[in-house]
Amino acid sequence: xxxxxxxxxxxxxxxxxxxxxxxxxxxxxxxxxxxxxxxxxxxxxxxxxxxxxxxxxxxxxxxxxxxxxxxxxxxxxxxxxxxxxxxxxxxxxxxxxxxxxxxxxxxxxxxxxxxxxxxxxxxxxxxxxx
Amino acid sequence: xxxxxxxxxxxxxxxxxxxxxxxxxxxxxxxxxxxxxxxxxxxxxxxxxxxxxxxxxxxxxxxxxxxxxxxxxxxxxxxxxxxxxxxxxxxxxxxxxxxxxxxxxxxxxxxxxxxxxxxxxxxxxxxxxx
Amino acid sequence: xxxxxxxxxxxxxxxxxxxxxxxxxxxxxxxxxxxxxxxxxxxxxxxxxxxxxxxxxxxxxxxxxxxxxxxxxxxxxxxxxxxxxxxxxxxxxxxxxxxxxxxxxxxxxxxxxxxxxxxxxxxxxxxxxx
Amino acid sequence: xxxxxxxxxxxxxxxxxxxxxxxxxxxxxxxxxxxxxxxxxxxxxxxxxxxxxxxxxxxxxxxxxxxxxxxxxxxxxxxxxxxxxxxxxxxxxxxxxxxxxxxxxxxxxxxxxxxxxxxxxxxxxxxxxx
Amino acid sequence: xxxxxxxxxxxxxxxxxxxxxxxxxxxxxxxxxxxxxxxxxxxxxxxxxxxxxxxxxxxxxxxxxxxxxxxxxxxxxxxxxxxxxxxxxxxxxxxxxxxxxxxxxxxxxxxxxxxxxxxxxxxxxxxxxx
Amino acid sequence: xxxxxxxxxxxxxxxxxxxxxxxxxxxxxxxxxxxxxxxxxxxxxxxxxxxxxxxxxxxxxxxxxxxxxxxxxxxxxxxxxxxxxxxxxxxxxxxxxxxxxxxxxxxxxxxxxxxxxxxxxxxxxxxxxx
Numbered sequence: 001x002x003x004x005x006x007x008x009x010x011x012x013x014x015x016x017x018x019x020x021x022x023x024x025x026x027x028x029x030x031x032x033x034x035x036x037x038x039x040x041x042x043x044x045x046x047x048x049x050x051x052x053x054x055x056x057x058x059x060x061x062x063x064x065x066x067x068x069x070x071x072x073x074x075x076x077x078x079x080x081x082x083x084x085x086x087x088x089x090x091x092x093x094x095x096x097x098x099x100x101x102x103x104x105x106x107x108x109x110x111x112x113x114x115x116x117x118x119x120x121x122x123x124x125x126x127x128x129x130x
Numbered sequence: 131x132x133x134x135x136x137x138x139x140x141x142x143x144x145x146x147x148x149x150x151x152x153x154x155x156x157x158x159x160x161x162x163x164x165x166x167x168x169x170x171x172x173x174x175x176x177x178x179x180x181x182x183x184x185x186x187x188x189x190x191x192x193x194x195x196x197x198x199x200x201x202x203x204x205x206x207x208x209x210x211x212x213x214x215x216x217x218x219x220x221x222x223x224x225x226x227x228x229x230x231x232x233x234x235x236x237x238x239x240x241x242x243x244x245x246x247x248x249x250x251x252x253x254x255x256x257x258x259x260x
Numbered sequence: 261x262x263x264x265x266x267x268x269x270x271x272x273x274x275x276x277x278x279x280x281x282x283x284x285x286x287x288x289x290x291x292x293x294x295x296x297x298x299x300x301x302x303x304x305x306x307x308x309x310x311x312x313x314x315x316x317x318x319x320x321x322x323x324x325x326x327x328x329x330x331x332x333x334x335x336x337x338x339x340x341x342x343x344x345x346x347x348x349x350x351x352x353x354x355x356x357x358x359x360x361x362x363x364x365x366x367x368x369x370x371x372x373x374x375x376x377x378x379x380x381x382x383x384x385x386x387x388x389x390x
Numbered sequence: 391x392x393x394x395x396x397x398x399x400x401x402x403x404x405x406x407x408x409x410x411x412x413x414x415x416x417x418x419x420x421x422x423x424x425x426x427x428x429x430x431x432x433x434x435x436x437x438x439x440x441x442x443x444x445x446x447x448x449x450x451x452x453x454x455x456x457x458x459x460x461x462x463x464x465x466x467x468x469x470x471x472x473x474x475x476x477x478x479x480x481x482x483x484x485x486x487x488x489x490x491x492x493x494x495x496x497x498x499x500x501x502x503x504x505x506x507x508x509x510x511x512x513x514x515x516x517x518x519x520x
Numbered sequence: 521x522x523x524x525x526x527x528x529x530x531x532x533x534x535x536x537x538x539x540x541x542x543x544x545x546x547x548x549x550x551x552x553x554x555x556x557x558x559x560x561x562x563x564x565x566x567x568x569x570x571x572x573x574x575x576x577x578x579x580x581x582x583x584x585x586x587x588x589x590x591x592x593x594x595x596x597x598x599x600x601x602x603x604x605x606x607x608x609x610x611x612x613x614x615x616x617x618x619x620x621x622x623x624x625x626x627x628x629x630x631x632x633x634x635x636x637x638x639x640x641x642x643x644x645x646x647x648x649x650x
Numbered sequence: 651x652x653x654x655x656x657x658x659x660x661x662x663x664x665x666x667x668x669x670x671x672x673x674x675x676x677x678x679x680x681x682x683x684x685x686x687x688x689x690x691x692x693x694x695x696x697x698x699x700x701x702x703x704x705x706x707x708x709x710x711x712x713x714x715x716x717x718x719x720x721x722x723x724x725x726x727x728x729x730x731x732x733x734x735x736x737x738x739x740x741x742x743x744x745x746x747x748x749x750x751x752x753x754x755x756x757x758x759x760x761x762x763x764x765x766x767x768x769x770x771x772x773x774x775x776x777x778x779x780x
Contacts (some may be wrong), residue, residue, distance in 0.1 A: 035765055036746060036779055042569065042753065043762075046234050049562065055227040055362075063190055064228050067197035072725070073333070080212035094720035096296060098187040098194050103302065104176055105198035107497040109334035113378055129296055165505055166486060166519055170494065171307065173502075179302065203463070203593070204499035226556060233562065237757040239594035242563075245555055259556055306494050315487040322489050323450055327457035328495035331721070356686060357445040358454050363692065364436055365458035367627040369724035372693075375685055389686055425635055426616060426649055432623065432699065433632075439692065463593070464629035566754050575747040583710055584748050587717035588755035617705040618714050624696050625718035 013044030016051045020058060021084045058088040063098060070102045070114040078114055082121040092122045092129040143174030146181045150188060151214045188218040193228060200232045200244040208244055212251040222252045222259040273304030276311045280318060281344045318348040323358055330362045330374040338374055342381040350388040352382045403434030406441045410448060411474045448478040453488060460492045460504040465486055472511040482512045482519040533564030536571045540578060541604045578608040585600060590622045590634040598634055602641040612642045612649040663694030666701045670708065671734045708738040713748055720752045720764040728764055732771040742772045742779040 010029070017025035032040035051061060062085035069078040085095055095118055103111040122129060140159070147155035162170035181191060192215035199208040215225055225248055233241040252259060270289070276284030292300035311321060322345035329338040345355055355378055363371040382389060398421070408415035423428035441451060452475035459468040475485055485508055493501040512519060530549070537545030552560035571581060582605035589598040605615055615638055623631040642649060665666070668675030682690035701711060712735035719728040733737055735745055753761040772779060 064231045071201040075758045101194045105497045107495045109337045207499045235757045237755045239597045324491045331461040361454045366627045367626045369727045467629045583753045589766040621714045
C-alpha cells in the first residue's frame with residue numbers, strides 16, 4: 001500500500017477514535033507511536049476498519065469491547081475502554097449491568113476484578129453507578 | 131429458602147427464558163432437569179436474576195452473552211444463544227458485526243470458529259447475513 | 261422475590277462466609293456493598309447457594325476454588341481464598357501440593373505466579389510451608 | 391539420565407497410574423507411545439512426579455485435576471479423569487458438586503459442558519448422580 | 521479505502537497465502553467468501569499485513585502461529601496451520617518439539633490434544649514424526 | 651529416583667539455564683528455592699528435560715516460550731523470558747514481530763500489554779527496537 005493511502009487509513013483511524021473517545025483519541029496514536037510506530041499504524045488502521053463500520057451503534061460496539069475485555073481479564077484496556085463507553089453514551093449503570101451479566105458467563109473472579117476497575121474510572125470522573 | 135419461594139424463582143426463570151428465547155424457553159428447563167435437577171434450578175434462578183433486570187435492553191444483553199461466548203470459544207452455547215439473539219431482534223448482520231469486532235479483541239481463531247457456528251444457525255433458520 | 265426472603269438469603273450468605281473465612285466473613289459483605297449493593301447481594305446469595313450445600317467437605321471446596329483461581333490466573337481472589345483455605349483447615353503444605361499439581365495441568369507460568377501469591381499470605385500469617 | 395533410571399521412572403509412572411485409574415493405567419502408556427514415545431515417557435514421569443507425592447489424598451488430587459480441566463474446558467481429558475476420580479472413590483454426587491461450584495468461579499458455559507461430559511461417563515458405567 | 525486499493529491488498533494477501541501454504545492458498549479466500557465476503561477480505565488483508573513483513577523467517581512465523589493456537593486450544597486452525605508449517609519447511613519432528621515445550625508453558629491437556637491433531641495431519645500426508 | 655541422580659538432573663537444569671539465560675541462570679534456582687525447594691527442583695528438571703532437547707534451535711525455543719506467555723497474558727514470565735530471548739540472539743525487532751503476529755491470533759489487548767512489558771526490558775538494557 002502506498003504511503004499516501006496508508007496515511008489516509010491512519011487519519012481515518014484517528015478521526016474514528018475521536019468520535020468514540022473524545023479529544024483524547026488523537027493522544028492514543030501518539031502514545032502508541034512511542035511504543036512502536038508500526039504497531040501504532042496497525043492499531044489505527046484496525047480501529048478504523050472496525051469502528052467506522054455500520055451495522056452496530058456506538059453503544060453496542062462499546063458493549064462488545066467491554067465484554068471481550070472482562071472475559072479475558074484484560075483490565076488495563078478495560079480501564080481505557082470504560083472511558084470510551086461513557087463517552088459514547090453508555091451510563092455507568094449500564095456498564096454495571098454488563099458486568100453483572102458476566103458473573104454468569106465468565107464467573108465471579110473476573111467480573112469482580114472488572115467492577116473494581118470500572119468503579120475507579122467512574123469515581124475519577126465524578127460520576128457514580130445508580 | 132422455602133420450597134414455595136424457590137418454585138416462584140424457577141417459574142420466573144422459565145418465564146424470562148420464554149421472553150428471551152421464544153416457546154422453546156420452557157424446553158430448556160426440562161432438558162436441564164435431565165442433566166441434573168439441582169443444576170436446572172440454579173440455571174433458571176440465575177437466568178431470572180440477570181435477564182429480568184432492567185438497565186440493558188434485551189438486544190444489548192444478547193450482545194453481552196454472544197461476546198462472552200465467542201471470547202471463551204464456548205461454541206455449543208453460542209449456537210443456542212444465537213437463536214436467542216435472533217429471537218429478541220438482533221439481525222444476522224448485527225451478529226456478524228459482533229464477530230468482526232471480536233477479531234480485534236480476541237483474535238481470528240475464535241472469531242472465525244464462531245462465525246461458522248453462527249452461519250449454520252442462520253442457514254438452518256432460512257435467514258442470511260446481508 | 262420479596263425483600264424479606266432476600267434478606268434471609270443474604271444473612272445465610274454472611275453466616276456461611278463466616279464459617280468458611282472466620283470473623284472477616286461479614287466484612288466482605290460490607291466491602292462488596294461499597295463496590296455496589298446489588299453485586300454484594302448477588303455474591304452473598306451465590307456464596308450461600310454453593311458453600312452451604314452438602315456433598316463436599318469445606319477443605320474439598322477450598323481445593324476447588326483455589327484450583328479454579330490458579331487455572332485462570334485470578335491472583336487477587338487467590339490471595340483472599342488462601343486465607344479461607346487455611347481457615348477451614350488446609351495446611352500450607354497441602355496448598356503447595358495443589359499448586360504443584362497445577363504445573364502439569366495449567367503450566368508453570370500461572371502455577372509459579374500462584375505460588376508467589378500464596379507464599380506471601382502464608383508469611384503474613386507467620387506460617388510456613390513445610 | 392541413564393536409560394536404567396529413566397525406565398525406573400516410567401515404571402513408577404505406570405504403577406502410579408494403575409493406583410489412580412485401575413488396570414487401564416498401563417493402557418495409557420501404550421496409547422501415548424502410539425502418539426509419540428518421547429511424549430509417553432514425559433507424561434509417565436510427570437505423572438509419577440506428582441501423583442506419587444504425599445500431602446494430598448487421592449480424592450483431593452482428583453478434585454484438583456477435574457477443576458483444572460473444567461476451568462480450561464478440556465473436555466477430552468475431563469472424560470478420562472472422571473474415570474480416575476470414580477476409581478479413587480469420589481462419588482458421582484461429589485463430582486457434581488465440583489461442577490456446581492465451578493459455575494460461580496468459571497461461569498455456566500464451561501460448567502454445563504463439563505456436566506454433560508461427566509454425565510455420559512457416569513451413565514456408561516451404569517452409575518448415577520443422586 | 522478505494523476499491524482499487526482494497527483489491528490490491530486482497531490480491532497481496534492471496535499471494536502471501538500461496539507462499540505460506542502452497543496452491544491451496546487461493547482456496548482459502550474462496551472458502552472464506554462463502555462464510556462472509558467482508559470477513560474474507562479482512563482475513564486476506566490482515567494475513568498480508570503480517571506474513572509479508574520481514575523480520576522473521578517463514579518457519580519462525582509458523583512456530584508463532586502454532587504456539588498461539590496450541591495455547592488457546594484452537595484445534596481447528598491448528599490443523600490448517602500444521603499444513604502451512606510443513607509447507608514452509610518445518611519438519612514434523614520440529615512441530616513435535618513445539619508441542620513438547622508447550623507441555624511446560626501451557627500444561628499437558630492442551631499440548632496432548634494438539635499432538636493428536638498434528639499427528640492426524642502428518643499421517644494424512646504420509647509423513648511421520650521421527 | 652535416588653538423590654544422586656536427582657542432583658544430576660538439577661545440575662543439568664542449572665547448566666541448561668545458564669546457556670539460555672547467561673550467568674543469571676544459576677540465580678533462578680536460588681530464587682526458586684526461596685519460594686520452595688521442591689518446586690525449584692521440579693522447575694530445573696523440567697527446564698532441562700525441554701531445553702536440552704535437540705530438534706529446535708535456541709532462538710526457535712525462545713519464540714515458542716514468548717508466544718505461549720503473550721497468549722496467556724503471563725506478563726511476569728514474559729519479562730524474564732525476554733531477557734532469555736535476547737541472550738540467545740533474538741533481536742529486539744524479531745521479538746516485536748512475534749508480538750505483531752500475535753495481534754491477529756490472540757487479539758490486541760494481550761499483544762499490546764506484552765509490547766509494553768517487552769519495551770521496558772529492552773530500554774533497561776539500553777537497546778531499542780529498530
